[in-house]
Amino acid sequence: xxxxxxxxxxxxxxxxxxxxxxxxxxxxxxxxxxxxxxxxxxxxxxxxxxxxxxxxxxxxxxxxxxxxxxxxxxxxxxxxxxxxxxxxxxxxxxxxxxxxxxxxxxxxxxxxxxxxxxxxxxxxxxxxxxxxxxxxxxxxxxxxxxxxxxxxxxxxxxxxxxxxxxxxxxxxxxxxxxxxxxxxxxxxxxxxxxxxxxxxxxxxxxxxxxxxxxxxxxxxxxxxxxxxxxxxxxxxxxxxxxxxxxxxxxxxxxxxxxxxxxxxxxxxxxxxxxxxxxxxxxxxxxxxxxxxxxxxxxxxxxxxxxxxxxxxxxxxxxxxxxxxxxxxxxxxxxxx
Amino acid sequence: xxxxxxxxxxxxxxxxxxxxxxxxxxxxxxxxxxxxxxxxxxxxxxxxxxxxxxxxxxxxxxxxxxxxxxxxxxxxxxxxxxxxxxxxxxxxxxxxxxxxxxxxxxxxxxxxxxxxxxxxxxxxxxxxxxxxxxxxxxxxxxxxxxxxxxxxxxxxxxxxxxxxxxxxxxxxx
Numbered sequence: 001x002x003x004x005x006x007x008x009x010x011x012x013x014x015x016x017x018x019x020x021x022x023x024x025x026x027x028x029x030x031x032x033x034x035x036x037x038x039x040x041x042x043x044x045x046x047x048x049x050x051x052x053x054x055x056x057x058x059x060x061x062x063x064x065x066x067x068x069x070x071x072x073x074x075x076x077x078x079x080x081x082x083x084x085x086x087x088x089x090x091x092x093x094x095x096x097x098x099x100x101x102x103x104x105x106x107x108x109x110x111x112x113x114x115x116x117x118x119x120x121x122x123x124x125x126x127x128x129x130x131x132x133x134x135x136x137x138x139x140x141x142x143x144x145x146x147x148x149x150x151x152x153x154x155x156x157x158x159x160x161x162x163x164x165x166x167x168x169x170x171x172x173x174x175x176x177x178x179x180x181x182x183x184x185x186x187x188x189x190x191x192x193x194x195x196x197x198x199x200x201x202x203x204x205x206x207x208x209x210x211x212x213x214x215x216x217x218x219x220x221x222x223x224x225x226x227x228x229x230x231x232x233x234x235x236x237x238x239x240x241x242x243x244x245x246x247x248x249x250x251x252x253x254x255x256x257x258x259x260x261x262x263x264x265x266x267x268x269x270x271x272x273x274x275x276x277x278x279x280x281x282x283x284x285x286x287x288x289x290x291x292x293x294x295x296x297x298x299x300x301x302x303x304x305x306x307x308x309x310x311x312x313x314x315x316x317x318x319x320x321x322x323x324x325x326x327x328x329x330x331x332x333x334x335x336x
Numbered sequence: 337x338x339x340x341x342x343x344x345x346x347x348x349x350x351x352x353x354x355x356x357x358x359x360x361x362x363x364x365x366x367x368x369x370x371x372x373x374x375x376x377x378x379x380x381x382x383x384x385x386x387x388x389x390x391x392x393x394x395x396x397x398x399x400x401x402x403x404x405x406x407x408x409x410x411x412x413x414x415x416x417x418x419x420x421x422x423x424x425x426x427x428x429x430x431x432x433x434x435x436x437x438x439x440x441x442x443x444x445x446x447x448x449x450x451x452x453x454x455x456x457x458x459x460x461x462x463x464x465x466x467x468x469x470x471x472x473x474x475x476x477x478x479x480x481x482x483x484x485x486x487x488x489x490x491x492x493x494x495x496x497x498x499x500x501x502x503x504x505x506x507x508x509x
Binding site for chain 2: 015016017018019021044045046047202203204206207208209210216228230231232233234235259285286287288289290293319320
């Protein structure tokens, strides 16, 4: 297992400076975060960092030997690229260890203006073939790719052999696929886009209604997108995980995805074996309690695997969306 | 307002005291006022994260109690007071759950999303206001419940310790 020492870096989420400190203290090797604007894909109210907060956070992390990765992983609209350029400069000034990008124009700009900063390719770029990944590496100097959650482990093994950069995979958290980086479902109902405004299902357009019998509906932009029985587990109010009726399914069904969370805890060893350099935990919108619990658990698990000890990851399921979990495409293409 | 939900647990004996709710609310007034003033003074950054929702009125309603808390996190004049459930004032958002869950949420010992998934936490009204409040409070280092307990010295810390133990037994997320 000696060869595993350099793989399995834990990349952990932070929606606030307090969450970043929590992640670092819980054993994160790296923490990813974003600014309070449309330059990142978790542009939620009350979340994210000011430039000064980022600078202080980088100082805190570096003091404790952890890295900070800044997500600039949305797509500028025409004429709006200055926000991303300014964010890159602020990140560079704060001393972040890498910028996570999706847009080719943003990647090109950073490669030209900030050549000393590592570039990571966001899952939002949806680069899922060795050819696509090599293109980003050759043209923008990308050092790491975050793979879309649509690849099996054998496919990752093949890609790993054919690309010149590190691989990062999600191991826990949200399992919203929808051709990552290309989804416009939210835009369809709300006028705001995950990819350009950084917000999927903006909270300002989400409402919940509880009936006296305990049933609850969730609505987005005035449309009911799901309806839960009194004791049924709920999920995030996203269109891709909504439940819809159709003439042949009058009872309603999950047309795209079920509310379910990714949990690859049982595949960690396999992922390390194929050479996945870094493991990403999703959840910048989650609490410090979640961050502490998930990071501590995976820290112990990665260390155990490196030491040849079977890891204990039982307690994670309660934190998954809908309190249901899947290994998704990492296990099989037919995960539903 | 929706009725209390997911409350199969019997009301604990200590919450069944036959004190008139209006009197109880009045008695809690100075204590709650002291708490909100202290948290406001010690964590001004919370207001920045709240943005426009500093002016929002939140009702935080423990299922087991005859009263709820009315919070208006206004940096200039923060309000935290107890109100009878029969006399809930106009509000922007409602947050409802068992007392021990609500305690754990401000004691950095529970995850709000997980509680929502399990249907133990219910929110209604302005979801953006609730998300802003949750994120703002989550940026406080340490436990707001512990800070509140410190305000009342050894007695406060002892009470929190008892509640934590009881909460672990009755509720865990």
